Every structure is written in structure tokens, then in C-alpha cells.
Amino acid sequence: MNILLRIVADKRQEVNLRKSVVPSSQLERAELVNRTPFSLANRLRESTTGIIAEHKRRSPSKNVINHSFAVCEVAKGYENAGASALSVLTDAKYFGGSLDDLIVARASCSLPILRKEFIIDTYQILEAKAYGADAILLIAAILTPEEILQFSTFAKQLGLDVLLEIHNTDDLKKSLLPSIDIIGVNNRDLKTFTVSLETSKTLSSLIPEEFVKISESGISSVAAVKSLQPYGFKGFLIGEHFMKTDNAGQSAKAFINQL
Numbered sequence: 001m002n003i004l005l006r007i008v009a010d011k012r013q014e015v016n017l018r019k020s021v022v023p024s025s026q027l028e029r030a031e032l033v034n035r036t037p038f039s040l041a042n043r044l045r046e047s048t049t050g051i052i053a054e055h056k057r058r059s060p061s062k063n064v065i066n067h068s069f070a071v072c073e074v075a076k077g078y079e080n081a082g083a084s085a086l087s088v089l090t091d092a093k094y095f096g097g098s099l100d101d102l103i104v105a106r107a108s109c110s111l112p113i114l115r116k117e118f119i120i121d122t123y124q125i126l127e128a129k130a131y132g133a134d135a136i137l138l139i140a141a142i143l144t145p146e147e148i149l150q151f152s153t154f155a156k157q158l159g160l161d162v163l164l165e166i167h168n169t170d171d172l173k174k175s176l177l178p179s180i181d182i183i184g185v186n187n188r189d190l191k192t193f194t195v196s197l198e199t200s201k202t203l204s205s206l207i208p209e210e211f212v213k214i215s216e217s218g219i220s221s222v223a224a225v226k227s228l229q230p231y232g233f234k235g236f237l238i239g240e241h242f243m244k245t246d247n248a249g250q251s252a253k254a255f256i257n258q259l
């Protein structure tokens, strides 16, 4: 079983457990459910740099990246650095994140926040809203076209923007829906962990103009961002490069200042 299938199998169990502890009816009563989210897509359209900086403690490909930062400091640091948005990993088992990280991030900054999660159920989309996210990630490789339609429609009803992540042309074929705002090309193959920025460059011309295009993963230099911009990418999702330093915010600031 590849890692992606393992994560999804674990996630199904986790979501079933969560639902039994905190039913949807309870999430619907959360105060943040009434909040009007920021639009991640608009923020990226308006930005000239488009850095989506990620809070990421560890990952299955790199193991520990950084366990010593406080989420509130990272969120404030990224905002102060001039990031366009914040991505918060909420998966606990493989990435060391949590919904608590999301709510702390929400309270610490005014950036649009992407809930970075393996979404396989509408329940997790309601959770995203209830914990203060502005946008959700849908990973094409783990969803059917019917699920992508159902989940993205539900997210839009809650006012959340939808980022659909693709890695190849099969994924892209599932994604051409009006309920998708942003298409992200993941340069990392989640099944093998191979990273190549060529993936973004190759797929870029196949993504229709109406979607905001972003490039995700394995971006570790200003030169890499500059090499992707001519392909029409408006956003760049960067985690490890900032998180592996002593000060994620300072590292993001130095990076963004060079763009």
C-alpha cells in the first residue's frame, strides 16, 4: 500500500471517530461558522509575490522539520514577512498538526488560511469553517469526480475557497468545475515523494485561464519562484524551506524581499 492510501485509510477511521465525539450539529453552533472568510483566490490575484507560507512540523518524506516553534509566532511572523496567505497542516499522525493549530493561527493573524488536510468527507469542511479556515484543499488523486463536485460545492456554500491539487493530467481532467477557485500543481508525487518543478511547468499550459494557478512543494529558492512565474503561476506554497530554519518568519521575510 502506498503512503497516500495508508494516510487515507487512517483518515477514514479518524473522521468516523471525530464525528462520534463532536457531531456536525455541534460544529454548526461554533461561533466561527458565522465568520465571513477571506478569499484566498482574490488575495493571490491581487498579489505580486503570492507566497503561501506553511506551518509544517514534520512530514512522511522528511520526518522532523521543526517541533520547536509556537504556531502563533509562525503565523505572525509570516504575516509580518508579507506572505499572501498561511497554510496550516492539521493532520496529526503524519504531519504533527491539529485543529488547535488552526484556531491558534486564526487568532494570531489576518491572513487567509488554508486548512491543509486530507479531506475525504464533508464533515472536515464544516470543521475547517468552525476552526477559522478560509480555504480548503482537495487532493484530486484521492477523490472521485463526484466527490470533488460534492465537496467543492459544499465548501462554496460555506463561503470557503477551494484549492484543487493535481499532480498529472488524469487529476487535471477531474478538476474543471466552476466550484473550484484555485488549481495547485503539487511538484511532489505523494506516492513516491519524488519532487520536480518540471511538473508545474509541464501542466501549466493545460490549466484553463479562469483558475488561479499555484505551484506547491519543493520550492527552496527565489530563483525557483522566478522560473515559475512566466508559466502563469500566481501563488507558491512553501513549507519546509521556511520551517527548517531557526525563525520561519524571518526566513520568509528575507525570501519575499527578494521577489
Ligand SMILES: O=P(O)(O)OC[C@@H](O)[C@@H](O)c1c[nH]c2ccccc12
Pocket: 054, 056, 116, 117, 139, 165, 186, 216, 217, 218, 219, 237, 238, 239, 240, 241
Ligand atoms: O514543504 P514543502 O516542500 O515546501 O511543501 C509545502 C506543501 O506544498 C506540502 O506540504 C503539501 C502539498 N500538498 C500537500 C498535501 C498534503 C500534505 C502536504 C502537502
